[in-house]
Amino acid sequence: MRLPTICNTLRMAKSQLKVVEGVFAINKPPDISSAQVIRNLQQHFNPSTLFAPWLAAERASRNAESRPQQRRRRDKRLQVKIGHGGTLDPMATGVLIMGVGKGTKYLQNFLECTKSYEATILFGGATDTYDTLGKVLRRAEYGHVTRETVKKALGSFTGKIMQRPPIYSALRVQGKRLYEYAREGKEVPTEIMERPVEVKKLQIVEWLDGGSHQYNLPEEEAEVEAKEVANKVLHLDYVVAGASIIDGTEDVNGTKRKRELAGFGDSVVSNKRPALEQEDASSPQMLMSGGLQIPELDSSKSPEPTLPTSADHDCRPLLQESLPSLDKGPPAVKLRMTVTSGFYVRSLSHDLGEAVGSLACMSALVRTRQGDFELGKNVLEYEVLERGEDVWAPQIQKLLDQWDQKAP
Known part of the structure; x- marks a missing residue:
């Protein structure tokens, strides 16, 4: 085996043994809850190669626990631990801070930031x-x-x-x-x-x-x-x-x-x-539900109303159709x-x-x-997840590595 090939193999093996965890941000799409984002991420992370070392370390840690500790554990399922640093409404989009593994301990800091x-x-x-x-x-x-x-x-x-x-x-x-x-x-x-x-x-x-x-x-x-x-x-x-x-x-x-x-x-x-200045209700400029009030006609100058004849029985429908809605x-x-x-x-x-x-x-x-995470700069786009681990894993690892370098 050539030396460069051996080096690449060792580098890949080392990366696979690294426990990846920390904080990153994702661009939440509309119409799903923040809790659903966590569940969707776990569906991608649990079977992944990137987080296999974290799951192995967590499994070993659980096996080392005493029997009473194991019985008291609320969630006995083994999956990547993920939390978010501030709920976004289902209709909302944008920066959603995600903590993975030990990164969940830092999420409180993001709840308190601008x-x-x-x-x-x-x-x-x-x-x-x-x-x-x-x-x-x-x-x-x-x-x-x-x-x-x-x-x-x-x-x-x-x-x-x-x-x-x-x-x-x-x-x-x-x-x-x-x-x-x-x-x-x-x-x-x-x-x-x-x-x-x-x-x-x-x-x-x-x-x-x-x-x-x-x-x-x-x-x-x-x-x-x-x-x-x-x-x-x-x-x-x-x-x-x-x-x-x-x-x-x-x-x-x-x-x-x-x-x-x-x-x-x-x-x-x-x-x-401050109370807004109120217009005179009798003013013709006053609006009602988005539509203009129709000024009252001076009855002294108006002609006497006449009833429609059979010859002009279609005038009223035509007049109504010709008047567009003002609202x-x-x-x-x-x-x-x-x-x-x-x-x-x-x-x-x-x-x-x-x-x-x-x-x-x-x-x-x-x-x-939110904090140091800003759309278009250092936030993972949500649709990247659907393109497979070969696409999203390098991006997430890069974001987690950046966090690890600046972590308090």
């Missing part, structure tokens, strides 16, 4: 999940919502603020996750308290007029019981002054709820949303933000709708950066 997002927020309705995957709780007028009103409202969402997490979240209340209460249609036994978060950057990337985008509110309406719970838990039993609910329920008039905030560190912050649908806005740990983009979407005198929910979300 993150950057690009989010699209759709106006005109609120859902139980605060996004367009949920059921509609209420609908509201949106014709008055413009880029300028949104830009003005964003000022109250920057810096150190207080934020109430959505009920569809993994936070625990009295030992039970919030989304479990929501799925069971039960009221949370205690009020969901606001928490301090910080928004370091927040800006409009793109304004999307009604009819110029593909985002729509869900068609499915929430049940009456769910709406009643929402009124108590999600604080939808009020709207900002001047806003009008159009879901067929009784309008709620009055001033916007005030939020009394506690101190944040050494400073006291205020999250009071092109609700507008949306794409925002870019950098936030601290514990921030919920879905809550921002919901609260922004309130701040502009309407309702809103999140319709798209991309996490572009």
Whole structure:
């Protein structure tokens, strides 16, 4: 055997004996949960050559355990240990931090680091999940919502603020996750308290007029019981002054709820949303659900109405068809933000709708950066997994080696 061939064989054998573990990031696709990403990765990693040494070491470690330890082990299946460093909603895409083996011990650090997002927020309705995957709780007028009103409202969402997490979240209340209460249609036994978060950057990337985008509110309406719970838990039993609910329920008039905030560190912050200037309801520029109000005609100058004759019996249908709908649908806005740990983009979407005198929910979300991992730089593309171990294994090993060199 030639010397170069022997060297290559030894190098391959050495690499196969190396226990590969650490932290890397993957670009999560839409429509799957973060937990499903872990299961999919394990399906690729468990039978792979790259992680065979890790599995062998784990098997030897388990065999060395005492009998009581082996009986207490919750998961007796032998598979590659993987965890994630911060859940992404099923509809969301982007950076999802993955820990393999001992790398799972470092995932807590990523929960506490800053993150950057690009989010699209759709106006005109609120859902139980605060996004367009949920059921509609209420609908509201949106014709008055413009880029300028949104830009003005964003000022109250920057810096150190207080934020109430959505009920569809993994936070625990009295030992039970919030989304479990929501799925069971039960009221949370205690009020969901606001928490301090910080928004370091927040800006409009793109304004999307009604009819110029593909985002729509869900068609499915929430049940009456769910709406009643929402009124108590999600604080939808009020709207900002001047806003009008159009879901067929009784309008709620009055001033916007005030939020009394506690101190944040050494400073006291205020999250009071500035009330938007209300236009005169009689103004012809006032919008109703995205459509212009038709100005009333002066009856003193209008001719006497005449009944149609048999000769012009088709005039009314032709007139109706010739008038296009003035309502092109609700507008949306794409925002870019950098936030601290514990921030919920879905809550921002919901609260922004309130701040502009309407309702809103999140319709798209991309996490572009988390810690030192950033899309397009050092994040594994998800579709690489389907191209086989010969393709994904070298890329993952490279990312894990880079992590190992910088690991604390």
